Amino acid sequence: MSITPLMPVYPRCAFRPVKGDHCHLIGEDGRRYLDFAAGIAVNILGHSHKGLIGAIQRQAETLMHVSNLYGSPQGEHMAQRLVDLTFADTVFFTNSGAEAVECAIKTARAYHQHIGNDHKYELITFKNAFHGRTMATISASNQEKMHKGFLPLLAGFKYVDFDDLEGVKAAIGRNTAGFLVEPIQGEGGIRQASQEFMQGLRDLADEHDLMLVLDEVQCGYARTGTFFAHEHYGIAPDILASAKGIGGGFPLGACLATEKAARGMGIGAHGSTYGGNPLAMAAGEAVLDAVANEEFLGHVNTIGERLKARLEQFIGNYPDLFAEVRGRGLMLGVKMKVEPRGFVAHLRDNHQLLTVSAGDNTLRLVPPLVIDDAHLDEFMDKLSAASASYKHEEPA
Numbered sequence: 001m002s003i004t005p006l007m008p009v010y011p012r013c014a015f016r017p018v019k020g021d022h023c024h025l026i027g028e029d030g031r032r033y034l035d036f037a038a039g040i041a042v043n044i045l046g047h048s049h050k051g052l053i054g055a056i057q058r059q060a061e062t063l064m065h066v067s068n069l070y071g072s073p074q075g076e077h078m079a080q081r082l083v084d085l086t087f088a089d090t091v092f093f094t095n096s097g098a099e100a101v102e103c104a105i106k107t108a109r110a111y112h113q114h115i116g117n118d119h120k121y122e123l124i125t126f127k128n129a130f131h132g133r134t135m136a137t138i139s140a141s142n143q144e145k146m147h148k149g150f151l152p153l154l155a156g157f158k159y160v161d162f163d164d165l166e167g168v169k170a171a172i173g174r175n176t177a178g179f180l181v182e183p184i185q186g187e188g189g190i191r192q193a194s195q196e197f198m199q200g201l202r203d204l205a206d207e208h209d210l211m212l213v214l215d216e217v218q219c220g221y222a223r224t225g226t227f228f229a230h231e232h233y234g235i236a237p238d239i240l241a242s243a244k245g246i247g248g249g250f251p252l253g254a255c256l257a258t259e260k261a262a263r264g265m266g267i268g269a270h271g272s273t274y275g276g277n278p279l280a281m282a283a284g285e286a287v288l289d290a291v292a293n294e295e296f297l298g299h300v301n302t303i304g305e306r307l308k309a310r311l312e313q314f315i316g317n318y319p320d321l322f323a324e325v326r327g328r329g330l331m332l333g334v335k336m337k338v339e340p341r342g343f344v345a346h347l348r349d350n351h352q353l354l355t356v357s358a359g360d361n362t363l364r365l366v367p368p369l370v371i372d373d374a375h376l377d378e379f380m381d382k383l384s385a386a387s388a389s390y391k392h393e394e395p396a
């Protein structure tokens with residue numbers, strides 16, 4: 001037999017982390033790595049947060065899992081907090097980002113089908129978007145590398161260029177149910193939607209009675225210095241998918257919706273065995289305790305601006321490597337002039353700095369939101385040394 005016991009769908013590198021220590025990871029070989037990848041924007045409180053660990057330990061001893069057929073004081077409490085903090089009136093908890101997007105897609109379709117508009121099932125989505133790896137969420141993205149081998153796709157998605165409002169207007173038709181968009185594309189290369197685009201989508205949704213669905217799985221949950229990224233634009237969605245940071249490392253996601261948008265989601269419409277179980281809610285509430293306050297969000301803004309300013313100043317030293325700095329808060333990207341994966345490997349293997357590549361030749365920086373100035377210094381030292389020693393070879 002030549003297939004590995006772990007299904008070989010990931011190109012796993014030689015680094016094998018076995019322990020976390022705040023903003024560092026320790027490998028099997030005992031070496032310490034500065035973690036500016038954070039499990040891809042997941043470990044927002046770092047790796048050994050006392051509040052999060054304690055909450056999970058206490059809940060694990062009390063009650064880990066029960067069926068969603070029973071009343072849920074734990075789920076009601078966390079849902080109420082999210083409702084109080086956001087545009088939403090109601091929340092469905094999931095175990096991952098793709099499931100949160102899946103619920104968002106179903107909610108948007110059900111909004112129309114609930115009143116008999118069965119023809120309004122199509123979501124307009126955007127090129128280079130990433131919404132997850134289920135059949136519906138790969139169908140919502142135009143990226144052919146994710147489709148290969150899995151055809152046919154689910155019907156009901158139409159792709160338009162990101163940030164192209166005229167393209168959206170032209171694509172709206174009799175079947176349109178709404179828009180599904182990341183306010184800042186993560187996997188696509190830390191690309192921010194413009195103010196005009198986001199406001200334009202909101203206005204078009206209002207004008208045509210369409211659902212504005214935001215995928216804030218990566219850009220949400222304090223990552224950009226507001227609780228959700230759409231707050232920067234002064235607009236609210238009808239439906240929003242959250243995950244990644246929401247559990248701080250515990251598998252958790254959520255689909256948030258207004259009462260109006262959720263009109264099709266009555267009893268029996270959707271479900272999940274694990275979704276929102278007491279253990280997940282304990283983790284989620286510990287994360288909320290830490291992040292849902294002005295002081296924490298202020299820290300993300302301040303430290304994010306400092307990191308961005310230092311990067312902008314730095315990249316001029318290596319004009320052959322770096323083109324520009326993108327993003328907001330602690331969702332930053334450095335667009336490179338070379339394919340970034342070799343550089344990511346060099347940072348990791350030779351300088352013990354963890355980052356992650358993204359589309360559009362982007363070096364992605366999504367550290368824990370609890371980094372401080374000492375971590376910035378360590379990061380800049382490593383980036384600087386790595387840039388000086390890097391010999392680029394285009395991958396075969």
Ligand SMILES: *Cc1c(COP(=O)(O)O)cnc(C)c1O
Nearest residue numbers: 096097098130131132186217218
């Ligand atoms: C990571 C991500 C997802 C998928 O989340 P999973 O937990 O991997 O299913 C969906 N949308 C965006 C924007 C993401 O970054």
